[in-house]
Amino acid sequence: MALAALGTVVLDCPDPHALAGFYAEVLGGTVEDQGDWVDLKLPGGATPLAFQAAPGFVPPRWPAPDASQQFHLDLSVEDLDAAEKAVLALGATVLEAEDRTRTFRVYADPAGHPFCLCAC
Template identity: 70%
Template sequence: MVVAKLGAVVVDCPDPLALATFYGELLGATPVVDDETWVDLAGYEGTPLAFQLAPGHVPPRWPSPEGSQQFHLDLTVEDLDAAEERILALGATPLDTGDKSRTWRVYADPAGHPVCLCAG
């Protein structure tokens, strides 16, 4: 029995418009500002993604048993090297990118959430 349908993934962060702009650039989406506390992404395929103001937001520490990663997004890309160049230019920080033989690499978005680029 299905109880619910996923409506959206909402990411808590200190600056919703800045983080929505970061992900918008990666996904080919447009930030739509509801108010200073909420921004949706529009104009792309996939699960709806929104960003919510979280005063006092504490970024996760990855990997760390004392600081849960809270969640992470897997983004499928055609070219890992090209996607890595773009995500870094947009302000991501490498977390686990050294093994270039793997089909995935881990970064932190500008608010500190882990995000993986996955070959697809």
């Protein structure tokens, strides 16, 4: 028996509403704005994301062996090329582009959090 269940994944950021909107476009779901805290309820009962205003937020660096990235999200997609085009149009930036033959690609969301698009 588990001691706890994962309730929500929370990302600190300078603009919670904007970052929730980015992930709502990528993942779907419903944005529930509560000011400095914004929830993204995901379809199918998936673990929700939340976005919290963090004054002085400093985004993680990728790759940076001298600084921890803390965590990243792996997002499963059917078509890597189409998903890449879509996330770049929404404001993501490429973090690793050297090997286009891999089954994943690394990006940063508009606040600088790393995430991967992974072929399913």
